[in-house]
Amino acid sequence: MRLRSPSMSELHAFATAARLGSFTRAAETLCVTQGAISRAIARLESHFGQPLIHRNAHRLTLTDAGRTYLEAVAEPLAAIEAASAAMLHKDRQHHLTLSAVPTLASVWLVPRLPDFHRRHPEIRLDFVPYRRDEDFSGPTPDAAVLAGVADQWPGWQVDYVIGRELVPVCHPARAHARRASGRWRSPADLLDEPLLFHTTAPANWQHWLQAAGVPSAAPRLATGFDQVSILVQAVKADMGVAVLQRCLVRDDIAAGTVVAPFDLPIRLQRGYFLCAPKERRDHVALSRFREWLLEVAKEDEQDR
Structure with a gap:
């Protein structure tokens, strides 16, 4: 069967630009360039052989055909996006990416990780490069073990681990x-x-x-x-x-x-802290790692 539907990238470009009324804002939302949005919509219009958007200096508007098509595809497109996000979220619940101060990771954390994996064999733990100035912007770990003082990271979920x-x-x-x-x-x-x-x-x-x-x-x-x-x-x-x-x-x-x-x-007040954005507090793998990490750290500090 010959498929008559366009690509998902073209559909997302069209729907986002129509919703926001701007190629620039659509590009920012979808994390692509403005040119990529313009080209995707041009391919979509070529595919259907008619214009879908009126372009002007102030705001994009839909043609009658564009309005009809958007009404038909907006809800199914949102459903596909929601289902895809749910599948990815479910897969990520048992996958944790972590960064840590290299010395603490090599000397203290890594030798204890076999115990974590014995307790939670279902969780995959991957280490990503450590950034001393981690701010959880852009591609980031789910959590980071950082050196500093507790009030250094306002707005985050912060737990003292060890090192004071x-x-x-x-x-x-x-x-x-x-x-x-x-x-x-x-x-x-x-x-x-x-x-x-x-x-x-x-x-x-x-x-x-x-x-x-x-x-x-x-x-x-x-x-x-x-x-x-x-x-x-x-x-x-x-x-x-x-x-x-x-x-x-x-x-x-x-x-x-x-x-x-x-x-x-x-x-002293300075030590090592497990830090994560507050919106990740319900991440299953992070919750289990946090519980284990604080437990073994407490045992370590009590064993003088």
């Missing part, structure tokens, strides 16, 4: 030598050591020292690193002492490759 607890770490030999010589009696004594730091959070040393009872501390920072993994390697190479989120060095402390000379329960 800071701890200084150093090479075991350095800690043993300083303690044997009596040089490390209080947190203030760390000011005499080379203080290693992360370049995105150089104030962490001052914040930690103040919380540890050294209110007038003015730490002289030694060497900065832009990646936590390299900073930890610098500690293992005995280049100095670093202050880091406990969750990122927990395994190293447990293995004895680094030690925490002053292991105090110091928490």
Whole structure:
């Protein structure tokens, strides 16, 4: 059977331009160029051999034939679009796209994901590139694990995950030598050591020292690193002492490759947060991931 109906793209271009009265606004709505809308309608008119739209400088108007055709196709076109959206939505309910701070993802999150997949084998989880300034505009993940403070993202669904607890770490030999010589009696004594730091959070040393009872501390920072993994390697190479989120060095402390000379329960406001637009709060996969993530993070922070 020979099909006499035009393409869906031509129908959508025609119906949207007719509804909005503008090629430009139709192009913006359908995320295409104005030229694409104009060409699609021109093909539609050529297909039927008659004009469907009157073009003028102010607003598009329909010809009698265009008005008749729009009345016939508008409702079926809307029904097809609604059915297609429902099918895609149903498929997406068990598919979650996520971005996360790379260090937290590699050191803390990914090693725990097998547990999530055992609990929820029906959910597909894909990671997309991390953007520090994620704003959920354009093609985006469903949710993102970002570093910051809770009130940094107004209007979003924001949950604290982990990372507020800071701890200084150093090479075991350095800690043993300083303690044997009596040089490390209080947190203030760390000011005499080379203080290693992360370049995105150089104030962490001052914040930690103040919380540890050294209110007038003015730490002289030694060497900065832009990646936590390299900073930890610098500690293992005995280049100095670093202050880091406990969750990122927990395994190293447990293995004895680094030690925490002053292991105090110091928490700051900055941490890692699961962020998502509020309209995605009913996304099935996101809800289940959120519930699991907050549970394992709480267990991790309680297991000191």
